[in-house]
Amino acid sequence: MWIQRFFFKKLALINYFFMEYNPNSFKADIDLFWENNQVYKVENESSKPKFYVLDMFPYPSGAGLHVGHPLGYIASDIFARFKRLQGFNVLHPIGYDSFGLPAEQYAIQTGVHPADSTKANIATFKSQLKKIGFSYDWTRELMTSDPNYYKWTQWIFLELFNHFYNIKEDKANPISDLITHFEMHGSHQNPGFHTTVLEFSPQDWKSFSEKQKEDILMNFRLVYRTQGTVNWCEELGTVLANDEIKDGVSERGGFPVTKKAMMQWSLRTSAYAQRLLDGLNQLDWSEALKTMQTHWIGRSEGASLSFEVKDSNIKIPIYTTRPDTIFGATFVVLAPDHDLVSVLINPEVKESVSAYQEFVKSKSDRERADGKSISGVFTGSYAINPFTHKPIPIWIADYVLKDYGTGAIMAVPSNDDRDMAFAQHFDLPIVEVIDQSDFPEASRQDKVGKLQHSDFLNGMDVAKAIKEILKAIEEKGLGTRKVNYRLRDANYSRQRYWGEPFPIFYDEKGLIHALDIHDPQCQLPPVSDYKPTTGGKAPLNNNPSWVHFAEGKTMETDTMPGFAGSSWYFLRYMDPQNDKEAFSKKAIDYWQSVDLYLGGSEHAVGHLLYSRMWHKFLYDIGKVPTDEPFKKLINQGMIQGVSAKIWTLKNPLQEVENLISINDENIAIATSQQVFVSADIIDDIKALNPSTVWLLGTFPLDFVSDYSHNMHVANQEGVKSFEKWKGGNHIFLSRTNEFYLVSEVEKMSKSKYNVINPDDIVEKYGADCFRMYEMFLGPIEQAKPWDMQGIDGVNKFLRRFWTLFYDDAGKIQLSDAVPSKEEDKIINTCIKKVNEDIEKFSLNTCVSSFMICVNELKKIQSVNHEVLRKLNILLAPFAPYITEHIWRDIFGEKTSIHALPEGETSRYPLADESKLVADNFDYPICINGKKRAILSVAIQTDNKTLESLAVNHEDIVKWLDTPIKKVIIVPQKMINIVI
RNA sequence: GCCGAAGUGGCGGAAUUGGUAGACGCGCUGGACUCAAAAUCCAGUGAUAGCAAUGUCGUGUGGGUUCGAUUCCCACCUUCGGUACCA
Structure with a gap:
């Protein structure tokens, strides 16, 4: 007896081994099959239409991949495979944003060169990615820290350096054009976008020294050197990035952080502000994201005008969006570090002013923002309000920022909360110039109400008053209308080691020279120590022979910021091995731009804005054919x-x-x-x-x-x-x-300590299950906690799907019969829903549809060849392994399910709507909107018959104790009886 | 403070342009198969009253529009994400 049992059990074991769904029994085989046949290799030439699906550039951290990372990658992979099955030539690459602080930090602690730790991290990352079955073209893999890549980042830098923004033509032009203009006309009517206004004649220009000319051109170049402020931490002897500061102190050690002025490279993003704003209109991005960028760019319309200083010929330029409130301007406030402060201070307040300036400098950004305390000092000088002609005091206060507008404001307490708070705190005069009594809900800055105490503006509403006062300002020659942007130029220098070196050196006179990007000197050299040298000088100074590489030549020792390499990487994927140029014209003309970009919303304003600016610049200089890089963008939740x-x-x-x-x-x-x-x-x-x-x-x-x-x-x-x-x-x-x-x-x-490693899940459930479960968790844009509770549902689904093709005896004999009406309905319902939902990126509901489809096919025990083949293709983008296995093992195909032979236009099933037409419809009969009965009728039944059937329905009659007022029939939706 | 997103069963979530709220899955309960367990299969599962038929309530809160509101409007509350005095 027990021998028999033993035998039986053993048999069952064999059965289990061969026929039960075991994803890991065929995974390796399929990975090999894909690799040997180069299924995902993409060519830059094809008769097929192109489609470019891009994943957000990952930073290969030492911690490796966790289950949160692949969410977007899985979604984009599903879409890429879907497009490929629809007959597109799909570019779907991956690479690494491999410069960055963590590797450098690790180097400081351990002495391991960042290149080595980065390499190791990438290897881990890659092996993890490979396990999930992404359809990446691995031959296009790239990393920003590779000299063959950053060489071209340096090239773009030099292009920016050698261009200025022409405001007349509204595009970037070579700096040589501007030099020609200066030689012929001096600064007069020059078309260059600039920060500081300079006046010089052609003769002046010719007489200027090289250095003077250089300084002038710095005012125009799209990357330029300027005095910038950095977060300086004295105790650590280093400059800190914003995210290295927590609550005003350094994250490491908790030391105080102050502002320090340093010569920095800067990127003239502000030149592109209006185009960055306008470009948003044509993008298929979420409104939320566009709004965020719009706010970041922060366009405002107002007036720029000057206030004369009493008993002096000094004028203070100010910027205001509320010129209508000028009669209420009762004082002027300057930023503490404003250039005019030194000339405005009265001797008797000199000490208190400089003490205040020091105090402000010692405060971090965070403290300035957090401490709602009001502070400021009086300069001792008065300005004249150009409309009231009254003298008004000039103060300095840290709520006014040097970098915005002109760094000075006219303060109108009646219509600005901060001005009001300041006025009340220091007991300064307040004139209520706008009567908002008709708008009790309005805040003081809302542009509503009627003007009062404002001379010729009295009685006007705000909109009208703004128009009139602007006219007056311009007529009197006090100032002009002016558009301002919040967007500031981006700091482009980092006092760090692990980044792109600038292809720049200085000669003995301090003049700037560009290196040839192919010069080995442009490559990041080794250093003895990764820590900054004393005085906040960048770590590259620890390699003196590199810095002073030739007689009288000194290398720039700052490195480029993280966004440099990531602002154009999607272009390099198009032509990653090119050693003659960043990418060929042929490649970019074929791929154009990214059709779909998937990534987290944390990049909403940083990366996405810089990339757009670079792309517009490359467009201006004729290197790319489109002026926006990312047509459609989807944000994945965390x-x-x-x-x-x-x-x-x-x-x-x-x-x-x-x-x-x-x-x-x-x-x-x-x-x-x-x-x-x-x-x-x-x-x-x-x-x-x-x-x-x-x-x-x-x-x-x-x-x-x-x-x-x-x-x-x-x-x-x-x-x-x-x-x-x-x-x-x-x-x-x-x-x-x-x-x-x-x-x-x-x-x-x-x-x-809450990281879940995808490897473990793939090991236990298989890649298909992991992929589908991540999608099943919920909408892609929404943040959600990782919870293993539900994964069994997806696992069960895959097993059931498997049993459509295999049973205990082995492969199921499929039938070649024409699908039954019911089979047609089941499969076409699923095809329709999945096609629609993939396009909408509603991937969780796709998974549900697959479950319903399999459940129903299982219920009617369908073995129909045509139906099951369609289902297998339909599922392929989601579960590439099981479907590829069945494709070969059951359907006997020799080439990959994802490899369409030349001539096959689309393989992805399309719904046959005619199979979805039902004969009957179950109408819910409602009374006053509440469902009371169900009426099953033929679909053609006319409204009149429906109405009489409904009101005479046995479950309805008992409710009709009051007369019927109205019957509403919505065809194939519902019937509502109003009583 | 401002900007953005979101509040639906025990849980993750579904629900076209306003039209049967809770699809699908998890969990739970009961049953079948099994010596037993696992796996699998079947049935049930918003709350509440009732033996039941069935009724009442129910999509963060309070109002409104509508024959009908998770969906539209107004006010508020909560959570998450972003941002920091932008004149």
């Missing part, structure tokens, strides 16, 4: 991690007494011991001692024994391993032998 947090005391020693008393144990506590408290007793303790200061620490998820609770619970073993991992002795307070943690949803990050 997949968040669920973190386990543990309560701990900020100041254990003081609090310990209370804690012990409730724990009923006599524990000796050393000062170094940390006390952790179970979340379920935290309230009790808080009640005992309200002054206790609590902190939430992170608790690695690996140690949590039970994932199913709302609140994580660690058992004793988990607590022990946590303690071991922490090192030292700690005290854990809990009522039971379990320890309660707090669960929190937040960004997945290594430091929060």
Whole structure:
């Protein structure tokens, strides 16, 4: 008997081995098949229409890929495969944004060259990506830190350097054109976009020294050198990026950060402000994203005018969007670092002014913003209001910024909250110039109301008053209408090692010279130390022989910012191996621009704005045929991690007494011991001692024994391993032998110990399941926490799909019969829905449709060859492995499901609408909008018959105790009876 | 503060231009198969009252428009993301 059983079991095992769905049994085979046949290799020439699907450039961090990263990659891969199956020649590349701070930080700590750690990180990243089955053309892989790539980043830099923005032609032109203009006409009517107004004649120009000429041209070049401010951290001896600063202090060490002026390279983004704004109209981006860019560019219309200083010939230029309120301008405020401050200060206030300037400098951006405190000092001088002719005091205050407008404002307390607050704080006069009594909801800055106390403007509404006052300002020659942009030029220098070196050196006179980008000197040299040298000089100074590479020549030692390499990488994918140019004309003429870009909204204004500006510039100089790089853009939401947090005391020693008393144990506590408290007793303790200061620490998820609770619970073993991992002795307070943690949803990050590695999921469930589950989680744009709970549903679906083709006996014999009416309906419903939803990027509902389709086919036990073949192709973009396997194993195909032979225009099934027409429709009959009955009728039934059927329906009659007022029939939707 | 997104069962989420709220999946409950378990299959599953038929309530809150509102309008509340005094 037991022998028989044994035999039987063994047989079952064999069966299991061959016929059960086991994704990992054929994965390697298919990966090899794809690679050997170069299924995803894309040519720059094709008779097929092109389509370019781009993924956001990943930074290859040491932590590797977590389940959040692939969300967008999977979605774009589905779309790329969908397009390919529709007969498009699809460019779908990947590469790495491999310059960046983490690698440099790692180098400082370990001495490992960033190139080496980056290489290792990329290898990990790539192996992880490969496991998920993306249809990338790996021959086009690139990384920004590769000299063969950044050579062309340097080339673009030099092109920018050698161009200026021609405001008359509204495009970038060679700087040589401008020089010619200066030689012939001097500065007069020059077409160059610039920051500082200069006046000189052609004779002046000729007499200028090389250095003077250079300085003038710097005012026009699209990348230029200027005095910029950086976040300086004295204790670390380094410049910090914004995201390295937390709450006004350095993230590492918590040292104070101040503003420091340094000569910096800067990118003249402001020249393109209007075009960047206008270009948004033609883009298929979400309105949310366009709004964000619009705000960032921040166009405002107003007037620029001058206020004369009393008893002086100095004029203060100001910018205002509310010229109508000028009669209410009761003081003038300058930025503390405004150039005119030094000449305006009265001797007796000199000290207090300079003290205030120092005070402002010491404040970080964050402090300026956070501390709502009002500060400022009086300069001792007065300006004359050009309309009231009254003297008004001139102040300096840090709420006015040097970089915006003219760095000076006319303050109108009645119509600006900050001016009002300032006036009240320093007891300055306030004149209410706008009567807003008709608009009780309006804030003081809203442009509504009637003018008062404003001479000839009295009685006008705001819109009219603005028009009139502008006319008056221009007639009197006080100023002009002016458009301003919030968008500022971008700092293009970094005092860092791991970035693109500038192809720039300085001669003995300090003149700037460009290097040939093919010169090996342009490559990033090794350094003895990755830390900055004293005085905030960039780490490249640690290689003196590179810096002083020739007699009298000194290299620029700053490096380019992260956005340099990532602002054009999508163009390089078109022609990645080209060593003659960044990309060939042929390649760009074929691929044009990106058709679909998928990425996170964190890049909304940074990367996406810089890329657009570079692209417009490349368009201006004739290198690209389009002036916008990304036609359609979809933002993917973040997949968040669920973190386990543990309560701990900020100041254990003081609090310990209370804690012990409730724990009923006599524990000796050393000062170094940390006390952790179970979340379920935290309230009790808080009640005992309200002054206790609590902190939430992170608790690695690996140690949590039970994932199913709302609140994580660690058992004793988990607590022990946590303690071991922490090192030292700690005290854990809990009522039971379990320890309660707090669960929190937040960004997945290594430091929060909440990272889920996709490798593990692929290993357990297969790549197809992982891909479909990520899509099934919800809409692509929405952020959502990663939760493994539902993955079984997708896994079950794939198994059921498999059993349409395989049973215990092996392959199922498919039937060549014409599909039944029911089969046709099931498959065409699914085809229709999936086609529509992929286009809409509603991929979660696609997965649902597949589930419904398989469930229904299963129910009627369909073995129809045609139907199942269609379904297999339909599913291929989502689950490339199982479908490729079935394609070959069941349908006996020799070439890949994703490789359309020449001549086949589209393989992706299209719905046959005629199969979807139903004979009957079940009308819900509602009474006053509430469903009361269902009426099943033939589809052609006319409204009159419907009405009489409805009002006589047995479930309806009993409701009709009052007369019918109206019957509303919406064909093939519903019937509503109004009583 | 401002800008943007979103609030629907125990959970993830579905629902065309306003037209049967809760598709699909998870979880849960019961059943079949099994010596048993797993897997699989079948049925049920918003709340509430009722043995049931069925009724009432129900899409963050309060109003409004409409024959009919998750969807449109107004006000408010909450959460998430971005941003920082932009004249």
